[in-house]
Amino acid sequence: MASLKDIAKRAELSINTVSRAIRGIGYVSEDARKKVMRIAVELGYRPNRAARSLRFRKNFEIAVISFLGTNNRSGDQLMMEKFVGIKRRLAASGYEMNLHFLDIDNDSELANLKILEDITGQSPAGIIIIGDSELYKSIYRLMEAKKIPAVLISYDVIPDMDCVYIDRQQGVRDAVHYLAEKGRNKIAFAGFDGICCNRIRGYRKAIEELGLQEIIFSENNYSGSDLERIFDLGFAMSKTIAGAKIPPDAVIAYSDYLAAGLIAGFRESNVKIPEAIAVIGFDNRELATFTNPGLTTIAQPNFRAGELAAEMLLDKITQANEQPNAVGVPMNLKIRSST
Amino acid sequence: MASLKDIAKRAELSINTVSRAIRGIGYVSEDARKKVMRIAVELGYRPNRAARSLRFRKNFEIAVISFLGTNNRSGDQLMMEKFVGIKRRLAASGYEMNLHFLDIDNDSELANLKILEDITGQSPAGIIIIGDSELYKSIYRLMEAKKIPAVLISYDVIPDMDCVYIDRQQGVRDAVHYLAEKGRNKIAFAGFDGICCNRIRGYRKAIEELGLQEIIFSENNYSGSDLERIFDLGFAMSKTIAGAKIPPDAVIAYSDYLAAGLIAGFRESNVKIPEAIAVIGFDNRELATFTNPGLTTIAQPNFRAGELAAEMLLDKITQANEQPNAVGVPMNLKIRSST
DNA sequence: CTGTTAGCGCCTTCAA
DNA sequence: TTGAAGGCGCTAACAG
Numbered sequence: 001m002a003s004l005k006d007i008a009k010r011a012e013l014s015i016n017t018v019s020r021a022i023r024g025i026g027y028v029s030e031d032a033r034k035k036v037m038r039i040a041v042e043l044g045y046r047p048n049r050a051a052r053s054l055r056f057r058k059n060f061e062i063a064v065i066s067f068l069g070t071n072n073r074s075g076d077q078l079m080m081e082k083f084v085g086i087k088r089r090l091a092a093s094g095y096e097m098n099l100h101f102l103d104i105d106n107d108s109e110l111a112n113l114k115i116l117e118d119i120t121g122q123s124p125a126g127i128i129i130i131g132d133s134e135l136y137k138s139i140y141r142l143m144e145a146k147k148i149p150a151v152l153i154s155y156d157v158i159p160d161m162d163c164v165y166i167d168r169q170q171g172v173r174d175a176v177h178y179l180a181e182k183g184r185n186k187i188a189f190a191g192f193d194g195i196c197c198n199r200i201r202g203y204r205k206a207i208e209e210l211g212l213q214e215i216i217f218s219e220n221n222y223s224g225s226d227l228e229r230i231f232d233l234g235f236a237m238s239k240t241i242a243g244a245k246i247p248p249d250a251v252i253a254y255s256d257y258l259a260a261g262l263i264a265g266f267r268e269s270n271v272k273i274p275e276a277i278a279v280i281g282f283d284n285r286e287l288a289t290f291t292n293p294g295l296t297t298i299a300q301p302n303f304r305a306g307e308l309a310a311e312m313l314l315d316k317i318t319q320a321n322e323q324p325n326a327v328g329v330p331m332n333l334k335i336r337s338s339t
Numbered sequence: 340m341a342s343l344k345d346i347a348k349r350a351e352l353s354i355n356t357v358s359r360a361i362r363g364i365g366y367v368s369e370d371a372r373k374k375v376m377r378i379a380v381e382l383g384y385r386p387n388r389a390a391r392s393l394r395f396r397k398n399f400e401i402a403v404i405s406f407l408g409t410n411n412r413s414g415d416q417l418m419m420e421k422f423v424g425i426k427r428r429l430a431a432s433g434y435e436m437n438l439h440f441l442d443i444d445n446d447s448e449l450a451n452l453k454i455l456e457d458i459t460g461q462s463p464a465g466i467i468i469i470g471d472s473e474l475y476k477s478i479y480r481l482m483e484a485k486k487i488p489a490v491l492i493s494y495d496v497i498p499d500m501d502c503v504y505i506d507r508q509q510g511v512r513d514a515v516h517y518l519a520e521k522g523r524n525k526i527a528f529a530g531f532d533g534i535c536c537n538r539i540r541g542y543r544k545a546i547e548e549l550g551l552q553e554i555i556f557s558e559n560n561y562s563g564s565d566l567e568r569i570f571d572l573g574f575a576m577s578k579t580i581a582g583a584k585i586p587p588d589a590v591i592a593y594s595d596y597l598a599a600g601l602i603a604g605f606r607e608s609n610v611k612i613p614e615a616i617a618v619i620g621f622d623n624r625e626l627a628t629f630t631n632p633g634l635t636t637i638a639q640p641n642f643r644a645g646e647l648a649a650e651m652l653l654d655k656i657t658q659a660n661e662q663p664n665a666v667g668v669p670m671n672l673k674i675r676s677s678t
Numbered sequence: 679c680t681g682t683t684a685g686c687g688c689c690t691t692c693a694a
Numbered sequence: 695t696t697g698a699a700g701g702c703g704c705t706a707a708c709a710g
Contacts, residue, residue, distance in 0.1 A: 001462060003703055014681045019705065027679045046460045050392035051703035054686045059389065068423055077625075080415040084407055084440050091457070096437060101423050118430065121385040123340060228628055260629060286416075287629060289567055290599060342687055353697045358689065366695045390687035393702045 002043035010039050022047075049096075061096045062086070062313060063119045065139065066130040068101035077285055078302055082130060082153060085306020093314055098124065102135075120146050126313045127151075132158055132165075149316040153309050156198045157326040162316060164309040164327050171298040171331030172202030173209075175252055175280050178333055180210050184250040184278060188215035190237055190262065191254035199254060199282070215248050217241055227257050234261020235268075242271050249277055250339070256281035256288050256297055263291045263338065278339040294336030301329045341382035349378050361386075388435075400435045401425070401652060402458045404478065405469040407440035416624055417641055421469060421492060424645020432653055437463065441474075459485050465652045466490075471497055471504075490652040492644050495537045496665040501655060503648040503666050510637040510670030511541030512548075514591055514619050517672055519549050523589040523617060527554035529576055529601065530593035538593060538621065554587050556580055566596050573600020574607075581610050588616055589678070595620035595627050595636055602630045602677065617678040633675030640668045 004022070008015045013032060020026040021036035022045070028036075039045075053059050064086055066079050087097045100119055102112050116139065119127065127143050129136050132154030140161055143150040152163035172189075179187050189203040200216070207214050217240060219233050234253065238261070241251060253259035259281030266273055273279055273293055281288055284299035308327055343361070347354045352371055359365040360375035361384070367375075378384075392398050403425055405418050426436045439458055441451050455478065458466065466482050468475050471493030479500055482489040491502035511528075518526050528542045539555070546553050556579060558572050573592065577600070580590060592598035598620030605612055612618055612632055620627055623638035647666055 001460070004705095005703075015703090016682080016705080017680055020680090023705090029679060032679085044460075048393070048703050049461065050389045050398065051686090052705085053389035054387070054393055054688090054702090055704050055706090057686065068419075076416045076419040080407075080419060083438065087438065087440065098435060099422065099426065099438060101426065121340070121383070122388070227625070228633075231629055257629075264631065286566070286625060290570055290596075290626060290629075292603065294567075344687075354687090355689085355698080356696055359696090362689090368695060371695085387687050390702090391689085393686090393704090394688050394690090396702065 001048065002040075002045045003048065004045075006043060007036060007039050007045060010043075011035050059122055059124050060094060061098045061122065061124045062090055062310070063098050063100055063122070063124040063127040064130065065100045065102060065115075065119065065127060065136075068103055078283065078300055079130065081302035082306040082309075085303040085308075086128060086310045087306075089307045089310035089314075095125065095314070098122070116142065120148065124148060126317050128153065128309050128313055132156065132163070137161070149313060151309050151313040151316065153305055157328075160324050162312060162325050164305050164312060164329060166300055166302075166305050167328040167330055168198040168298075169202035169205070170328070171282075171333075172199045172252060173206040174202075174331070175298050175333055176203060176206030176210070179250045179252075179278060179280070179339065180206075180212070182278070182339065185212060186215065186246065186248040186250070187212060188217060188241065188248035188251040189254075190217040190234070190241070190251050190258060191219075193218050193220045203252065217251075230255065230257040231261040231264075234258040234263075235265040236261075238262045238265025238269065238271070241277075242266065242269050247277070250280070251277060252280045252282075252298075254282060256283050256285045256295060259295055259297070259338075260287055260291050263293070263295065267292070274337070274339050280333075280339060284334050288334070288336065291338070293338045296336045296339040297334050298331050299334040300331060305329045340387065341379075341384045342387065343384075345382060346375060346378050346384060349382075350374050396462075398461055398463050399433060400437045400461065400463045401429055401649070402437050402439055402461070402463040402466040403469065404439045404441060404454075404458065404466060404475075407442055417622065417639055418469065420641035421645040421648075424642040424647075425467060425649045426645075428646045428649035428653075434464065434653070437461070455481065459487065463487060465656050467492065467648050467652055471495065471502070476500070488652060488655040490648050490655065492648050496667075499663050501651060501664050503644050503651055503668060505639055505641075505644050506667040506669055507537040507637075508541035508544070509667070510621075510672075511538045511591060512545040513670070514637050514672055515542060515545030515549070518589045518591075518617060518619070518678065519545075519551070521617070521678065524551060525554065525585065525587040525589070526551060527556060527580065527587035527590040528593075529556040529573070529580070529590050529597060530558075532557050532559045542591065554583075556590075569594065569596040570600040570603075573597040573602075574604040575600075577601045577604025577608065577610070580616075581605065581608050586616070589619070590616060591619045591621075591637075593621060595622050595624045595634060598634055598636070598677075599626055599630050602632070602634065606631070613676070613678050619672075619678060623673045627673070627675065630677070632677045635675045635678040636673050637670050638673040639670060644668045 004015045004018050008018045018036050021028045021033045090097050100115050126149040128151050129139055130153045132152055140150045152161055154163045154165045155168050156165055176187055259279055262279055281295045281297035284297045288295035288297045343354045343357050347357045357375050360367045360372045429436050439454050465488040467490050468478055469492045479489045491500055493502045493504045494507050495504055515526055598618055601618055620634045620636035623636045627634040627636045
């Protein structure tokens with residue numbers, strides 16, 4: 001690869017002048033500037049990242065940390081688009097993206113500790129943490145302590161932390177309003193106790209705004225993330241819902257997996273979708289394409305969230321510290337035939 | 340971060356002696372070695388990658404290039420595990436993984452050219468190319484021309500190129516044998532013309548080994564990768580299969596999407612699965628968990644393929660050039676209720 | 679406006 | 695067995 005030295009030789013100028021010309025900093029005569037730029041293009045000059053890193057004592061790398069599900073691969077689809085969003089934005093500013101996968105399945109604290117040491121050992125320019133459970137928040141604090149700028153991609157505002165949050169509350173709220181506009185007035189929410197507070201909040205907010213009655217179906221005895229199990233729960237729940245004293249005419253499910261179970265169950269019970277009951281899922285996973293009927297679902301703006309997180313992090317790296325900042329990204333309803 | 344200089348100061352030795360001690364190269368007295376190692380651990384020393392890159396005029400980075408489906412996200416699940424396999428193996432050897440996404444949906448040649456220039460501009464130590472279509476082969480050749488060691492992750496042996504191939508032929512062959520062992524003797528293959536040669540080859544091989552009759556259902560008018568469309572094709576194909584003069588008692592589908600369509604179609608026609616007909620899919624995508632009955636499928640060993648590709652590339656980087664090498668990774672049957 | 683000098687952390691060469 | 699010198703490509707400080 002061509003270096004500043006190569007350009008300098010050809011242009012018969014000093015390395016330093018060439019450097020200034022290329023960076024557009026300090027005094028350079030117009031003649032010299034033009035000459036340098038021309039040769040730089042000819043030689044396909046690109047600044048050497050290693051040299052810059054060494055000089056600035058700082059890696060132009062952004063670490064991205066996300067979980068890895070080897071048993072439960074449900075995260076893959078949603079994660080990949082976030083990666084791409086991050087990558088695109090960083091590339092535009094000359095930063096590299098460096099992925100790290102936490103092994104949450106095996107819950108190997110030792111392995112995860114090693115990964116965190118790897119990350120801090122690289123002294124990245126910043127880090128994007130995908131997730132907002134306690135584990136991720138603790139990583140955020142660790143990075144803050146090590147003076148590594150960090151940004152979370154979360155699902156809600158996280159107090160005292162910089163985050164880009166995918167606005168689940170607004171997503172569910174919008175979905176309820178959409179159903180109401182379609183003439184539904186007995187709109188239910190189906191989920192699990194405890195683990196869906198931001199979704200439930202959106203549901204309650206909309207129900208209140210619309211003056212409707214709250215109808216919540218909740219499975220209390222669930223924990224874990226076995227996808228088939230969730231599907232089966234939805235299947236079972238559909239019977240409860242169809243058999244309720246006043247059956248709802250619409251239901252928003254905690255996840256696409258649960259919604260797929262509901263749909264399968266309703267079909268088996270000959271409850272017509274969407275005529276008798278409309279069904280809405282959550283996340284827009286691939287599965288939503290294949291239910292029968294196709295599942296209307298609240299889609300994650302993954303690509304956009306990735307872009308914004310990268311943007312926020314780059315700002316944080318260059319700007320003086322300001323107050324922690326939370327930027328919401330709206331979720332969008334992906335409409336199919338189930339509503 | 341602690342540098343060699345810091346250790347040298349504490350140990351009252353020269354930087355050079357410390358360097359040799361840590362690398363375990365050249366003469367170092369036992370005393371000096373022990374002292375250096377102790378301090379290195381104390382200080383949490385890690386070699387500075389930027390400095391090493393500068394010195395060696397070589398980045399300790401492996402570029403990984405894969406496609407990105409913004410419209411068709413079907414690749415995500417299979418890709419992610421490959422990334423993880425690659426990452427794990429590289430991390431163990433002190434290399435970084437640098438992901439690049441080709442935008443094949445928009446087929447933006449300009450954007451893709453820019454990505455390739457980015458990659459070559461970084462002078463990575465090597466590159467892993469995920470895919471074996473003409474585009475990827477041409478990238479391989481480009482890298483070879485630029486003296487960047489490359490390895491493909493492919494689905495078949497690629498002549499004259501280093502590759503780790505996921506052995507589709509063996510996967511389908513094994514599946515046919517498995518069906519035969521379960522007592523099936525009218526085993527069909529369902530797919531598309533032209534685009535499934537390695538799978539078909541495996542099918543034919545097994546059918547011949549078993550002395551069975553070849554039964555192939557093929558859709559000729561298909562091109563593209565719209566997943567719902569493939570599902571619908573499978574649905575329609577199920578009618579053809581069920582209505583054949585001598586209906587098969589087992590069918591291996593080109594993909595899980597096609598298999599899911601087949602299953603839905605058979606159910607609608609009251610063809611019992613697996614009693615009347617066993618169904619096997621291909622790739623073990625998330626969808627396979629949710630068909631009813633659950634889909635037995637030929638699973639991609641993604642993680643292992645990633646690991647092996649990284650391994651092969653690291654060898655290629657350090658060893659003298661040898662003959663192009665092809666390593667097969669066997670596919671495994673993931674058995675569920677459809678067989 | 680331009681050039682020289684020094685140094686980021688590491689490794690190779692050569693001298694002690 | 696150890697150390698000193700030099701340079702990878704870049705930039706900041708300073709001198710011309």
